[in-house]
Amino acid sequence: MSERHAVQMRGITKRYPRALANDRVDLDVEVGEVHAIVGENGAGKSTIMKVLYGLTPPDEGSISLWGKELSGHRPADAIREGVGMVHQHFMLVDTLTVAENVVLGAEPCSHGCLLDVAAARERVRQLSSEYGLSLDPDDLIENLSVGLEQRVEIVKVLYRGAKILILDEPTGVLTPQEVRELFVILRALREAGRTIIFITHKLEEVLELADRITVMRDGRVAGVVSAAATTKEELARMMVGRDVLLRVTREEARPGEPVLQVAGLSAIGRKGSHVLEGIDLEVRSGEILGVAGVQGNGQTELVEVITGLRRASAGSVTVCGRETTNRSPRQMRDLGVAHIPEDRQARGLVLGFTVAENLILGRHHRKPFSSRGLLSLDDIRTHAERLIEEHDLRPRDPDGDAGHLSGGNQQKLIVAREFDGGPALLVASQPTRGVDIGAIEFVHTSLLRMRDQGAAILLISAELTEIMTLSDSIAVMYGGKIVAQFEGGAVGEEELGVAMTGGAGASAGGSAVRSDGRPPRHEMGAR
Numbered sequence: 001m002s003e004r005h006a007v008q009m010r011g012i013t014k015r016y017p018r019a020l021a022n023d024r025v026d027l028d029v030e031v032g033e034v035h036a037i038v039g040e041n042g043a044g045k046s047t048i049m050k051v052l053y054g055l056t057p058p059d060e061g062s063i064s065l066w067g068k069e070l071s072g073h074r075p076a077d078a079i080r081e082g083v084g085m086v087h088q089h090f091m092l093v094d095t096l097t098v099a100e101n102v103v104l105g106a107e108p109c110s111h112g113c114l115l116d117v118a119a120a121r122e123r124v125r126q127l128s129s130e131y132g133l134s135l136d137p138d139d140l141i142e143n144l145s146v147g148l149e150q151r152v153e154i155v156k157v158l159y160r161g162a163k164i165l166i167l168d169e170p171t172g173v174l175t176p177q178e179v180r181e182l183f184v185i186l187r188a189l190r191e192a193g194r195t196i197i198f199i200t201h202k203l204e205e206v207l208e209l210a211d212r213i214t215v216m217r218d219g220r221v222a223g224v225v226s227a228a229a230t231t232k233e234e235l236a237r238m239m240v241g242r243d244v245l246l247r248v249t250r251e252e253a254r255p256g257e258p259v260l261q262v263a264g265l266s267a268i269g270r271k272g273s274h275v276l277e278g279i280d281l282e283v284r285s286g287e288i289l290g291v292a293g294v295q296g297n298g299q300t301e302l303v304e305v306i307t308g309l310r311r312a313s314a315g316s317v318t319v320c321g322r323e324t325t326n327r328s329p330r331q332m333r334d335l336g337v338a339h340i341p342e343d344r345q346a347r348g349l350v351l352g353f354t355v356a357e358n359l360i361l362g363r364h365h366r367k368p369f370s371s372r373g374l375l376s377l378d379d380i381r382t383h384a385e386r387l388i389e390e391h392d393l394r395p396r397d398p399d400g401d402a403g404h405l406s407g408g409n410q411q412k413l414i415v416a417r418e419f420d421g422g423p424a425l426l427v428a429s430q431p432t433r434g435v436d437i438g439a440i441e442f443v444h445t446s447l448l449r450m451r452d453q454g455a456a457i458l459l460i461s462a463e464l465t466e467i468m469t470l471s472d473s474i475a476v477m478y479g480g481k482i483v484a485q486f487e488g489g490a491v492g493e494e495e496l497g498v499a500m501t502g503g504a505g506a507s508a509g510g511s512a513v514r515s516d517g518r519p520p521r522h523e524m525g526a527r
Contacts, residue, residue, distance in 0.1 A: 005067070006031045006164055006195040007052065012061035014047050016404070019395045021047040022058070023219040029164075034186065034196045036206040036227070039216035039239050040436035041408025042394035045199050048216075049166050052197075053085045054078040065164075084162025086153045086170060089345065089407065092141045099124045099137035102156050127155050131185050148296060164195045171205060176464060176497045183209055201436055203232040215239055240438045248444045250488075251452070253472040255284035258318075259425050259456035260306070265315035267301050275301040277480045279315065283425070283456040288447065290471030290488070291460045294500050298480035299460045300342055303429050306458070307339045308332045309347075320424055333362045336424035340414055340431045342460070344407070348414040351403030355393065356384035358402045359417050391416040391442070408435045419446055426450060429460040444470060464493050478502045 007029035014022040022044045029035045037045050050056040052063065054074040063070050065081045078085075092101050099120040108119040121137040128135040133151040141149060150170065157165055167186075171179045186196055186209060200206060206213055210227040215238040222238050236244040265279040276298050283289045293299055304310035306317055308329040317325045319335050329339075341347035349358050360369045360380055368379040384398035391412050393405075402410060412435060418426065428447070432440045447470055451457055461467050467474060474491060476484040476499040484499040 004030050006065065008064040009048070009052065010062045012048060012051055012058045014051060014056060015059050018397050018400050018404070020219050022051070025221055027214060027221070029195060029197060031195055032190055032193050033211040034190055034198055034209050036198045036200065036210035036213045037216065038200070038203070038206060038213060038235060040438055041406050041412065043216040043239070044219040045216055046168065046406060049085065049168065049197065049199065052078070053083060053166060079160055082161070082163030083166065084157030084160055084164070085166040085168070086150070086157055087168055090149050090153050092149055092152060094140070094142035096141060097137065098135050098139050098141065098152050101141055101152055102159050106160055123159060124155060127158050131158065144296070164197065165189065166197045168199045169201065171200065171202065176493055179205070201440070203235050203437065206235065207232065217241065236437050239436065244437055244441055247469060248441070248448060250448060250470060253287050253451065255287040255472070256454065258282050258284050259320055260458060261318040262306070263316050265305060265317065266313050267305055267310055268313045275480050276305065279482055281475055281482065283458050285454045285456050286451055287472050288451050288457040288459055288470050290467040290474045291458065291477055292464060292467045292474055292496055292500055293477035295462055297477045299429070299477055301480070302477070303339070303342065303427055303460060307337060307427055338418040338423035338426045340418050340426070340428045342429040344410050344414055349402045349410060351401065353402055354399050355388070355402055355405070355413060356380050356398035358413055359384045359387055361417065363421070387416040387420060392439070408439065411435050412439055415443055419450065422453070423455060426455055426457045428457060430462060431459070432463065432466060464496055468493065468496070476500055
């Protein structure tokens, strides 16, 4: 192995009962480089990183770190060798504080064996300040938004002094300004000699940040290219095996009657504070209303109230002319409301159920899937086989557990279920989070087709490109309020980013801003 390699993996093969996740994969990562790994869902990206981090033992192949081949490889070994991983699905203990989560497993001690809480809190403050992560060491994880949880994961890795940082979709919950700040940090780490492995579906980020790119397809390495010598189109072609439409064309909307009307909507969190305050919005048939905002500013709670998962404290929700405030999720479904939830594992799937069973959730009590309390297994399987084919779910196995699917394929399963049946209103929260470029093209095209067929769509997304590409009108949330509204196509990404951080709040009659510039403390992102 060359001295310039931090990581060298040879012939890595990982088999599961129903899938070959990695097929003789070779990976070389040089010291001090940013190395991107891209590929479709199910291509084997996450598996090869789990093998590197010691979470998954390979069936075949070898791993070398810093020129030394490893015989047995567990996460403890990886951490000892300077490898840190920020997972796509966070590994945090909800009932512990930020500081406790950061030091868990590597606790500073005093008086022999007692946790030095003050030292832990101070170290988190130092790292948070140094890297601009704005974390309170005393906050409980269960009260944090998804975006803040990700920051905790990053601090955990930095706390352990990782020399190799594995980042899995790290920018999915960040504003454009925050992405730029993160890239400044990552470049500084690279200049200091740290090695970064960067997994993302955003090809613009790959080309901006990476030195070299490994492209995976169907469990194998399809090629290794220099970022300076390739394009988005070439990367997409290598990933998917065909030309990909990177940006869909949105024709002018022809909206009809209001389908969703929200008036004066408010909701109270567990600590008695407002998580929503005086929300007014309307979505008409044949229209997409995009809601932009940094996660943790009320988007999750707005979706929960509209879909019946959280009670409103004031105001009203009307769907198709019928008052639906505080109705149950089943009642909302029966009125033609479909829902793609923000957290696919907590709210979108039953991980122990099969793919076929998950594809009928919400309609499992109705014909043709059940009659007189008995499930029709043939109809359920036929339904699953059709949706698996239409949405390219991998592996194509209706009897496999949903929990064994990759994160992106779990998301595609939910999208397939919620798109099916022609809903009057689709509430889509982060519909393309974690899905590959080919699936993003499919989801975007399908959303526009649903709109043109008369559906009303409320789109909540942390992806500003997605909001700007698909939305006929855009609302910005900050601190539990709507602080700005724009016509689709009449606003730039920079202007949206400013509004998302409260910059438009004063002129729009929006929320208060604390003296430190952060939003008021709310229980945003509650699960």
